[in-house]
Amino acid sequence: MSRLNRTDRPYDLVLFGATGFVGTLTAEYLAAHAPKDLRWAVAGHDEGKLERLRERLPGGAEVGVLHADVTEPAGLRALAEHARVVATAVGPYLLHGGELVAACADTGTDYLDLTGEPEFVDLVYVRHDTRARETGARLVHACGFDSVPHDLGVYYTVQQLPEGVPLTVDGYVTADAAFSGGTLASALNQFARGRRVLAAARDRRRHEPRLTGRRVSVPTGAPRFAEEVGAWALPLPTLDPQIVRRSARALERYGPDFRYRHYAAVRHLPVAVGGIAAAGAVLAAAQLPPARRWLSGRLQPGDGPSAERRARSRFAVRFVGEGGGRRVFTEVAGGDPGYDETAKMFAEAALSLAFDDLPPTAGQVTTAQAMGDALTGRLRAAGITFRVAAIRPASSPV
8 A cells, every 4th residue: 555544535546637638548547447446536627528528437426526727736735635646647747747746745645647858857856856755755757658668678677687797788669659749749848948958967966866886877879780679779869768777776686787778679771761860850840939839730739649540559669688697588568659558557557556565665766666566567467568588698699
């Protein structure tokens, strides 16, 4: 159980932003898969939409409805005080997430989000980690495709390797999926804030305690053909490697000297070159307000791919880990990464914080650090694959 007794608060879980695209998918997943005794509520600023959502949910009569708005700190604090766990799907988090995470840190309420925004994560650490440690709140970011498969995938891979020795892990991501309006808005917002992202990272490093007696690194790497997976490996400048880094810093199981590199895996060189060019074009366009507004207008927040499009989508993250004379190949895989599987990961992470017997943690923590084995087990039971593909002697031919 969470450190808050079930009788201390009216709800075990409150889902904030439940009428957005991913929020609705998460609410539907909870209604279909949550334990019967879960006391939960949907929350947001439009009570009419929330009521209509509740009416559509199986067993919706038992689901509470709470009004809260990102512009009203008093209402967000009241929301936090009503819940043992708050899961928020309201992004971009840099614009809309600060007051809620502050309320959760101050009231000892566990907090989860879906952010892929490194600036937001670093600002939360500097501003709220200390207070969350005082109150016992667990602040867990990136509880969807950013960054659960990568964080738990590395955690799972490390467990297949010897203890107490230097370890290296490379992750190779393949995904076939479409964007929602909220995801596009968050990405464009981050692309336009490069200097502020770097400043927030530097400020975090000034506040983080030094790691003594161990070493953890997450170098960017360079584009290359990766024979171990038979694909071109393109460095992915996402939040994921930073989340892995924080898990490795927190958990001694990652060994005395740990290194992780994070790549997109692309089979064909022309596609790889085209992907680099397209990413560069979007990054450049995001620096210009008119171009950024035009790109944002292609999808509105709340818009997203159809159920049919999502049903065709898949993801796989293959990991190659090495250490202590052993080389291991593992994989985490599932269906639509951005939405269906993200809703599943988000809901199961929230349920894990609410109900599972977890290691004692507080402050800003990662999914591997706070919920590692428990959440991995939940996701495997829910249909996401964690498997060992092969174990060989170190540096043996693929």
